Amino acid sequence: MSEVLLVDSVLLLLVTVCAVAIIEVRSLYAVAMLTSVYSLLMALVWTNMHSMDVAFTEAAVGGGISTILLIGTLVHTRRDEKPAKKRLHVPALLVTILTGAALIYGTFDMPRFGDPNATIHHYRVPEMMAQNVGFVSQRAGKQTPPEGFVPPPRMVPTIPKADPHHGEHAEAEHHEEGGHHKHPADDFNGHVPNSVTSLLAAYRGYDTMFETTVIFTAGISLILLLRRRRDDEPQAGETLRGQVILRVMTKMFIPFILVFGFYVITHGEIGPGGGFQGGVILATAFILYALIYGRNALFRIIQPKVLDVLAAVGVLLYAGVGVACLLLGGKFLDYSALNTASPGDGEALGMTLVEYGVGITVCTVMIIIFNQLAEQAEAKAS
Amino acid sequence: MYIAAIFALLVGAFFILARALKGPTAYDRILAMNAMGTKTVILVALLGFASDRPDFLDLAIVYALVSFITTIAILKYIEKGRLD
Numbered sequence: 001m002s003e004v005l006l007v008d009s010v011l012l013l014l015v016t017v018c019a020v021a022i023i024e025v026r027s028l029y030a031v032a033m034l035t036s037v038y039s040l041l042m043a044l045v046w047t048n049m050h051s052m053d054v055a056f057t058e059a060a061v062g063g064g065i066s067t068i069l070l071i072g073t074l075v076h077t078r079r080d081e082k083p084a085k086k087r088l089h090v091p092a093l094l095v096t097i098l099t100g101a102a103l104i105y106g107t108f109d110m111p112r113f114g115d116p117n118a119t120i121h122h123y124r125v126p127e128m129m130a131q132n133v134g135f136v137s138q139r140a141g142k143q144t145p146p147e148g149f150v151p152p153p154r155m156v157p158t159i160p161k162a163d164p165h166h167g168e169h170a171e172a173e174h175h176e177e178g179g180h181h182k183h184p185a186d187d188f189n190g191h192v193p194n195s196v197t198s199l200l201a202a203y204r205g206y207d208t209m210f211e212t213t214v215i216f217t218a219g220i221s222l223i224l225l226l227r228r229r230r231d232d233e234p235q236a237g238e239t240l241r242g243q244v245i246l247r248v249m250t251k252m253f254i255p256f257i258l259v260f261g262f263y264v265i266t267h268g269e270i271g272p273g274g275g276f277q278g279g280v281i282l283a284t285a286f287i288l289y290a291l292i293y294g295r296n297a298l299f300r301i302i303q304p305k306v307l308d309v310l311a312a313v314g315v316l317l318y319a320g321v322g323v324a325c326l327l328l329g330g331k332f333l334d335y336s337a338l339n340t341a342s343p344g345d346g347e348a349l350g351m352t353l354v355e356y357g358v359g360i361t362v363c364t365v366m367i368i369i370f371n372q373l374a375e376q377a378e379a380k381a382s
Numbered sequence: 383m384y385i386a387a388i389f390a391l392l393v394g395a396f397f398i399l400a401r402a403l404k405g406p407t408a409y410d411r412i413l414a415m416n417a418m419g420t421k422t423v424i425l426v427a428l429l430g431f432a433s434d435r436p437d438f439l440d441l442a443i444v445y446a447l448v449s450f451i452t453t454i455a456i457l458k459y460i461e462k463g464r465l466d
């Protein structure tokens with residue numbers, strides 16, 4: 001039994017205990033905190049599986065913002081769950097057991113965890129990894145194609161040289177051959193090092209665009225449902241100005257959180273992370289400011305009206321990049337049209353812009369949700 | 383070496399989880415949650431070094447920067463009964 005498997009087993013045991021506790025505990029307060037612990041543990045599971053982007057999302061969303069929003073919801077509801085009337089419902093239990101058994105039976109057909117012969121490691125992925133930019137941290141050893149894979153002649157894996165023009169020439173050469181004007185015949189559309197970002201922003205660009213729209217819609221619905229008072233009215237709020245340590249530490253921490261958020265968004269196509277994670281990290285900085293100095297102080301920096309507009313600007317930026325690609329002669333969201341001389345640069349540029357679009361929308365919608373949850377409590381209190 | 387440290391931390395995680403489950407007061411749970419956050423930062427860093435992927439440190443930094451804000455939000459809610 002390898003260490004990875006052993007660590008995984010221990011973590012899954014912890015996760016299971018935590019999940020059962022979340023269902024059983026009646027105090028919603030404790031549930032909010034246990035949910036936070038649960039997501040910390042899940043992030044460890046993802047880290048152990050080396051799925052960094054998922055772990056990043058879990059860290060930024062689960063470890064930070066979702067617990068704050070759960071507490072915000074708790075302000076509106078009771079602190080305790082109503083006791084369940086009937087403890088055991090036999091037909092429901094039977095259906096659950098049967099579904100679980102069917103799901104487990106289904107996994108028998110799946111390849112074993114970490115099986116190098118699984119389809120997913122052979123279909124398309126070797127081509128993608130053999131591209132001469134598809135290496136994390138410029139180290140070939142981490143992403144070499146599996147044994148027995150013979151790369152097509154034009155995709156021989158080489159580490160990019162220090163000469164900045166080398167990659168561009170190689171790109172230009174193999175884009176000229178074949179009938180296709182931008183990509184080689186079976187290109188993965190992935191000229192950026194982080195294959196996950198490449199998948200999300202380019203290969204499944206439409207999907208991510210509509211995900212961003214869903215987040216935007218969530219923000220709009222919360223405004224429609226919960227916004228009661230006019231933006232310009234002064235709003236009373238509790239501040240924690242008396243807490244010297246918190247006040248000083250907040251002022252020291254916020255610049256670092258903001259810089260790190262921008263780093264995660266900008267660096268999304270190279271390292272782990274991207275628009276969603278970076279946007280949430282940015283929003284956390286604003287929420288921290290509102291927690292310590294009160295929401296009035298936050299509104300002096302950024303007005304609710306500006307937030308509402310920015311939420312829409314992010315989606316527009318995403319779709320705008322797509323339209324720009326159309327106007328430049330490519331397909332919708334075909335970023336390589338942005339820079340025909342070196343399509344790889346065009347894709348990196350397009351993905352960075354798109355990530356910023358996602359980041360702006362996610363960040364502002366998270367602040368809006370926090371605002372609306374806190375505001376309603378205030379209206380109730382007065 | 384890294385593996386031994388990882389398992390030592392995982393054993394500690396059981397005790398933390400026990401405290402988070404048992405309570406009895408909200409402050410016990412807050413402390414457990416906070417300790418689990420700190421433990422996660424170190425565990426992520428250790429998992430990164432154990433598997434020779436130091437870029438995992440990015441993730442540890444996110445936790446270090448973000449997880450304490452949750453604690454502040456909960457404490458503010460306990461003290462003031464509101465979040466704004």
